[in-house]
Amino acid sequence: MNSNSxxxxxxxxxxxxxxxxxxxxxxxxxxxxKLLDGKVVATLFFEPSxxxxxxxxxxxxxxxxxxxxxxxxxxxxxxxxxxxxxxxKMVSNYADLIVMRHHLEGAARYATEVTDIPIVNAxxxxxxxxxxxxxxxxxxxxxxxxxxxxTITLVxxxxxxxxxxxxxxxxxxxxPHFVFVSSPELAMPAEYKEFCRVExxxxxxxxxxxxxVINASDIIYMTRVQRERFTDPLxxxxxxxxxxxxxxxxxxxxxxxRVLHPLPRVGEIDPDVDDNPKAYYFEQAHNxxxxxxxxITRALGINPLK
Amino acid sequence: MKTDKTELAVAALKDGTVIDHIPSxxxxxxxxxxxxxxxxxxxxxxxxxxxxxLGSKGIIKVADTFFDNDVLNRIALIAPDAVVNVIxxxxxxxxxxxxxxxxIVGIVKCDNPKCVTNNEPxxxxxxxxxxxxxxxxxxxxxHSVDGNDAKIL
Numbered sequence: 001m002n003s004n005s006x007x008x009x010x011x012x013x014x015x016x017x018x019x020x021x022x023x024x025x026x027x028x029x030x031x032x033x034k035l036l037d038g039k040v041v042a043t044l045f046f047e048p049s050x051x052x053x054x055x056x057x058x059x060x061x062x063x064x065x066x067x068x069x070x071x072x073x074x075x076x077x078x079x080x081x082x083x084x085x086x087x088x089k090m091v092s093n094y095a096d097l098i099v100m101r102h103h104l105e106g107a108a109r110y111a112t113e114v115t116d117i118p119i120v121n122a123x124x125x126x127x128x129x130x131x132x133x134x135x136x137x138x139x140x141x142x143x144x145x146x147x148x149x150x151t152i153t154l155v156x157x158x159x160x161x162x163x164x165x166x167x168x169x170x171x172x173x174x175x176p177h178f179v180f181v182s183s184p185e186l187a188m189p190a191e192y193k194e195f196c197r198v199e200x201x202x203x204x205x206x207x208x209x210x211x212x213v214i215n216a217s218d219i220i221y222m223t224r225v226q227r228e229r230f231t232d233p234l235x236x237x238x239x240x241x242x243x244x245x246x247x248x249x250x251x252x253x254x255x256x257x258r259v260l261h262p263l264p265r266v267g268e269i270d271p272d273v274d275d276n277p278k279a280y281y282f283e284q285a286h287n288x289x290x291x292x293x294x295x296i297t298r299a300l301g302i303n304p305l306k
Numbered sequence: 307m308k309t310d311k312t313e314l315a316v317a318a319l320k321d322g323t324v325i326d327h328i329p330s331x332x333x334x335x336x337x338x339x340x341x342x343x344x345x346x347x348x349x350x351x352x353x354x355x356x357x358x359x360l361g362s363k364g365i366i367k368v369a370d371t372f373f374d375n376d377v378l379n380r381i382a383l384i385a386p387d388a389v390v391n392v393i394x395x396x397x398x399x400x401x402x403x404x405x406x407x408x409x410i411v412g413i414v415k416c417d418n419p420k421c422v423t424n425n426e427p428x429x430x431x432x433x434x435x436x437x438x439x440x441x442x443x444x445x446x447x448x449h450s451v452d453g454n455d456a457k458i459l
Contacts, residue, residue: 106446
C-alpha cells in the first residue's frame, strides 16, 4: 500500500486539502510544468468516462509525463476474465502511478492493497470520486476567496448524488452552513445528516427552492435529477421543474454567489443562466485539470511549491 | 445416581472451552466461524436449551481446545452476549464475555451487489462503527450494515 494514494476525500486531513488547493493554485498559474519528466502514468478506465479521463490525461501531459492505459475495458484483459488484482499488479510493473475508474464500489481501495505504487481513484461506481470533490473545493475557494463560513445550497438529487455527499464530508473542516433543497424522494440520506450532527455542521432541509434560499447563498450547487430515480414519471416531471434554475431567479442574489454543477447537466440549469457572471460550471470543469495536476503530483511525492 | 437431561447437556469437561449464551438460531453458524466442522476433538453442541437470559440458548463445548481471543471474538457479531469458559482439570479457570473487534475480516458478506468484494476473489473487511446497536461498515464500498442483518459468509 502506498500512503500517497488518493481513494476517498474522507481519508485526507484538512492540511492535506489545503496543500492540494495551494498546488492547484500553482498549476493554474504554471499550467505547463514539466515536473513528471520520465514518469509513466497509467490511466485504467474499466468503465468509460471520457470527461474524467481527458481531464486526467491532459493534466499528465501538461506536467510532462507519459501515459499508458485503456479507456474501454473491452480492450483490456479484464474482458478475458482477469481479476482486478492481476491487472493492477501487472500494470504496477510498468507505471509510476495508476489513475483508475471502475464500476465496482471499493475497487480503488482494493487496488491500493495489492500494489505499492500510488492509486488515484477516478471514480468507483456510486461510491467515491474524490478528484471531483477537489475541483469543487478549488472552485469554491477560488470564487469566494476562502472556504470558511459559507452558506452552500445543494439542490436536486441529494440522495444518490455522490458529489454532494463527498463535498459535505470535505467541508466539515470549514464551518459551513448547508441548505439541502430537494423533493422528499431525493432527500439527503439519514447517514449524512447524522454525519453533520456528529461533526457539528449546521444545516437546514427544505423542499422549497425559494428566493429566500437563493438570496442567502454563497454557493448554489445544482445536481442532475435523473428520470430513472423515479417510479412515477409524473412525479419526475413535477420535481424536475421545481428544481430548475432560471436566470430571473438570481436577480436578488448575493454578488459573490456562484452557481456550480458537476456536469453533465440536462435541464436543471436553464441555458439562460449561462451568460450570467454568477454561472461558474464551465470554469468549474476547467478547474478540474488544476485539481488533478495537484492530486497527481501529491501522489508521486513531487512538490511544486518547494 | 440418576442423571437428568440437563446435566447431560452440560456434562463435565476435563480440559477445553465452553462457549455459553449463544442465541440458538446461530449456534451452527458459530460452530462454522470457530472452524470446528473439521476438528478431531470432542465437540458437544447444545441448541434450544432453556435460558433465563435469552429464553432459549445454545452452547458449544470443545474438549482439549483453547482458542485465541481473536478467534473467539469473531462470533461476537452474531452472538454478542456469548460467554467463554476456559476449563482446566474440571475447573473453570477463566470466564469472560466475547468482545466485538474493531475490524471484521472474512466473516461477513457485503450486501451491496456492486461492492468489489462480491465480484473479485478477495476477503471482505468491515469496520465497526457502532457497538450498541452494532453497525458495521464495508471497508471497501462504505455500505453500512446492522449487526443483526449481517450475512455471514
